[in-house]
Amino acid sequence: MSIDKQQREGAEVLLMGNEAIARGALEAGVQVAAGYPGTPSSEIIETLSRFAEPGKLYVEWSANEKVAMEVAAAASFSGLRSMCVMKQNGVNVASDFLLHLTGSGTRGGMLLVTCDDPGALSSVNEGESRHFARLMEIPLLEPADFQEAKEMMPWAFTLSEEIRNIVMVRSVTRMSHASGNVVLGALPQPGGKGEFLCDGKISDPERGPVISAPVVEKHRLQQEKIRKAAAIFETSPFNAYTGPERPELLIITSSACRLYSDEAVSLLGAEGRVGILKLGTTWPIPPAYVKKHLTTTEKVLIVEEVLPFLEEQVKILAAEQAREIGIKTFYGKNDGTLPMTGELNPDLVAAAIGRILGIAPATFPAVYNEKLRSLAGVVPQREQTFCPGCPHRATYWSIREALQRDGRNGFVCGDIGCYAMAVLFQAAGFHTAKTLHAMGSGIGLASGFGKLGSFGMDQPVLAVCGDSTFYHAAIPALINAVHQNANVIFIVLDNSGTAMTGFQSHPGLAVNAMGEAVPMVDIAAICGSMGVKVVSGDPFALRQTRETLNRLMEERGGVKVLILKQSCALSPEKKGKKQYLVRVDEHLCRGDACGCNRLCTRIFRCPGLLWDREKGKARIDEVICAGCGVCAGICPAEAIRCEEAQVP
C-alpha cells in the first residue's frame, strides 16, 4: 500500500504523490534530504527517512526550511545529490538563502521540492511558490500524475547537474495527497564520496569557493543557465499534446489541472474540439514548443492554480510572436473565465470550456434536483475542533478563565500548529486567540503589542507557540521581546512533537529522523538563558494553570515564559490509551437547572461530551472520549467523575 524496501523494479503499486516523489529521488540516488514538516509536503521526507542508512542516504528534519536548504546545499557543494522539501510558505522562509544559492550555483544535483496548497486546505495562506522560480531565475518542473512525479525526479537531478544550479519541483495538495498506480524503477547502488573541493580560484566552478560574487558576473552566468534549461525543455518528455491537429480550443495546463482538464473535456464529450497541451516544464516555458502549438488554434484557455503564472508567460510569448502566429483570444484567470483564488476542479474547468464553446452541461431530472435541494438545512455543519484529550483545549480553557478574571480584555497572539484552530474557529479557543500569521509571528506580534503601554494599552498580551514552532522561528522574536522589555506572557504549548503534521522529530526530542540518539535542546534552558522568568506546568492541571497565568499578568513588566507540557492525544504513546474512565454521575448533574448554562457541552465543547436531550443531562461518548479527565475540572457540580483506567 505504500513503498517499502521489499518492492522490486517493475512492481506496480499504489503510491501517494509524495511517496512517488520520494521513490523518484531514491531511484535517482539522492544522498542527502532535508526538510521541515508542513502539509501537504511531509510524507516525502518521512518516506525517505524509512530508507535512510549511514553513508547511503542522510535524512533530517531541520529546524526550519532555510536550514534545510542550507543542509542540502552543503551536500551539493560536496558533490552529492541532495534535495530540500517544504510546503509553499516554507519557500518564503528559505528564500533569502535561495537568492544567494542561485547566484553561487550548485555542484551535485540539487532540488527544491515544494508542495503548494491551492485553496488552503491545510494552510493559512494560498502562497504560490512557482513565482519564486521566476524571481530566483531557476528552472521549474510540475508533475501531472503519479508516475510522472516519480519519473521527473531523476530527470530533474540530471538537469540540475547540467546547468549547475538548483531546480525546483512543485507539487500541489491534489497531487501530493492523492494516490495512483506507479510502476517502480531500479534503485541504484550507493553513490559517491562527499568532498568539498575548495582550494581553487573564486572563478573556478569545480574547485573554487562557492559564493554569489562577483555578483553581476555570477548573475549573468545564472541567466545563461536558465537559457540552457529552456533549450533542454524544448524536447522534455514531460511536455505533451493530446487532441485534434487543429483544435477549436487549446488548453495549456500543468500539474493536477491537467487531470481536471482531461476530465472536463471528457464530461463535455468535446474530445474532437479541444486539445490539451500539458506542460511539465513551466518556467521558463519552452518557447518554440509552445509557439508551435499556438499556431494550431485561435482560442487558448490556460488552466492552472492559483495565480496566472503560465498565462502571463504564454501571453508574453504570443505577443512576441504575434507577427508569425497571428492574434489569439486568451481565456484564463485575467479575464475571469476561471477564478483567481481557490483550487480548481473538473466542474470549474468544464464550465469554463462549456462557456467558451457553447456546450451546455448535462443535468438531472427536475424531480431529483428538487430532492437534492430539500437536503439544504438538514445536514448540520461539522466544525473542526480540538481532538478529544487535546492539551490545547485545556490550555485555552485556562487562558479564558484567567483573562476573564483579569478583566482587562487581554488576548492571545496565535501561531502555526493545531493550536491555530483557536483563531480559525473562535469557539474552539474560547474566543481568546486573535491573530494568526506566519510561523513564529505570534511572539513577534506580541513583542510589538507588548510595547504599546506608553500609548495607553493596558490589555494583557499573551502569545502561544508549539514546541516545533519554537525552534523554527520563535527564538529571534522572543530575544527581541526580552531585549526590548516588552510586556508579554509567552506560553509554549509543548506536546512533544510536530503533532499537526504527524509527529516528526524536532530539536527538542532525543531521536532524529535517522533514528539516532541526539542531544535534546531544552526550551526552558533557552528561555532561562535569556534571563527571563520561566514557569513550567501541566495544562491538564486547570486550576494551577489559571492561577499561574493570573499571577504572571499581575507581575507587569517584561517577558514571562510559561511552558505547558503534555503530549498530544494522538501521539503514539497516548493514542488509544485512556488514562481515566470518565462518566457523568446523573444524580450530581443538575442539567439545565444547574445555572452553569451547560458549561461542559456548550462552552467546553469536547466532542466526547454529549448532551442527552431526553434526560436533560450531560453524558460521555465512550467511543470518542480519550480519557484525559480534564472535563472533571470544569463541572461546577463535580458530576463528571474519573476513575483510573486499568492498563490493558
Place this chain on the structure above:
Amino acid sequence: MTKQLLVKDPYNIIITGVGGQGNVLASRVFSGMLVRTGYRVTIGETFGMSQRGGSVMSHIRVSAAKVWSPQIPKGRADLIVAIEPVEALRVLADYGNPAVKVLVNMRPIYPVGVITGEAEYPAPEKIREAVRSLSALSFFLDATDEAVKLGNPILGNIVMIGAVAGLGVLPVDQGVFETVIREGMPASRVEANLRAFAIGMAVVTK
C-alpha cells in the same frame, strides 16, 4: 490478475466520514485491493486540518484504462460509502445522482454544533428516508456496533469495505482483501479484520 471490464469506467466511489474514523486507511486498503487486481486507481484525499473532527472524503476512481482526476465531478458518484450517517447526506448533496448506490454506517458522531444545541442532528429515520429517495440502492449498517463487539470501533470501516465487496459492483472479494490485509497489518490484527469484512459482506448479500 484477471482484469474484468468494469460496469462503468471510471467507477467513482466516495468514502466519507469524520476525521479519526479511519477514512484514509479504508480508502487505501480498498484501493490496494483494486490495484492488485490490475486496475488503475486514483484516490483523492484531503487531510491535514480536516482530521481534527471535520468531515473527510476520499474520492476513488477505478479504471481499466487511465488515471482520472483526484476530484470526482459533482453529481458523478457511483457509490457512496458513509462511515457516519449525516456525511452520507452531505456527500449526496454534492455528488448524488439517480443511479448512485449508498452504504451508510448508522453510528452518528455529533458535530460540536449539535452538542451545543446550535444545530439539529436529523433523526435516523429521516436520514434513511433521504438516502433512499436520492439513491438507486441503499444499505444501512450498524458497522460501529459490530466493530465494538469485535473489540475496536475503528474496524467499522472494514465492515463497510466488506459491504462494498458484497455489493458485487467491483471485482473485489475476500481473497484479495485477505492478501492486502496480511501485507499491510500486523498478524495479530488480521483475524479481527477478516471477521469485520465478513460481517459487512453478509449484510448486503443476505
